[in-house]
Amino acid sequence: MEAYTTEEQQVQAIKDWWKKNGSSVILGTVIGLAGVFGWRYYGDYQIQQKESSSNAYQNVVTAAANDPEANLVGLQEFVASETASVNYRVMAAINLAKTLVTQEQYQSALEQLVWAEEQAPDELKALIQVRSARLQMQLEQYNEALATLAKVSDETYTAQVAQVQGDIYLAQGEVEQARQYYQTALDAAGAQADPSLSLKINDLSVEEDHG
Template identity: 40%
Template sequence: MELYDTEEQQVEAIKDWWKENGKSVILGAVIGLGGLFGWRYYQDSVTTAQETASESYSKAVQQLAENNTEGEAALQAFIDANNESQYAVLAALQLAKVQVEAGEFDEALAQLEWAKSATEDQALSSVITFRLARLKLEQSDFDAALAELSSITDESWSGRVAELKGDILLRKGDSEGAYTAYVEAQQAEDVSQTLQMKLDDLAK
């Protein structure tokens, strides 16, 4: 660092430095503050969009509960308008559930397939994949159902996956394979209350 003999020299040095670097400092400050406020604006925009989507999702689900026909249309409209939001994925799950209950399996399958492709959330993906497997079982598409199950790698699902695998194999006529899958499911922490009944029925 340079040492100045007098205050006047210090002042002159500062003036000279400012002439050379002042514009850069101001520009840097403007860019920095602009970036800060821009980031805050972006975050506020994202938060607002999420809150709006959440509110719209709640209204659409409520409408579905009150009136199935109009509610389904409202929920589908919400999905189409918010297809990049995770709320749209949740809405698709709700709509698929109603369609399954109405026996509209192909429509429900399309909703679940879209939901699976639209989410990167591993936990949610496991839920969707499991429902896809159950639905394909209902359609007697056994091999496709087994393929769906094999893609679930989350250990917390191991019991449910093994039990559903047993259900699929049983429907395919593979009683021995079903029994093996049920025994495997019995070792998991997420064992169901109906599993023992299934094992007992096969043991008869």
């Protein structure tokens, strides 16, 4: 099973999931209409709602990418919208959190990811949990960060989880535990390992030799 070891791989995983599942993102919210109003109405409604949510999502995300600060409110309003599909809102919340991080609004970014995790399909939960743990570490919420990582059940994130665990222990001065987790991450990632892992392990070894 391939491990996700970089941000680019995580983003590509989301895109692949979206291509596979995007056509049915609102199915659960309108399935009851088929029996009440007939299949034709249901089909038309589904298409209209999907296109509306998709277009709105693409517009707001594109605008935010071009000018994050100026379009921050647009992302926030889309996430809070009750008319857009919840899966599109989850994706927007992930993008919003990323924008907030660039502005060092870590607590606000974490709040977006907490909401996104509650609403997200299983395929996206691991990604959100790893990012949430990184933010909790940034906020020095170390125990909470470790607890968040403990919820990750997707084995493709083993390397990512171990690396963040190493970062958390290193931030607390637990050098030996940090090195053990970095080694676990390196072993799990194999040829796809983040180059920084080897550097971190080597740096910790040098520090210990001179300690």
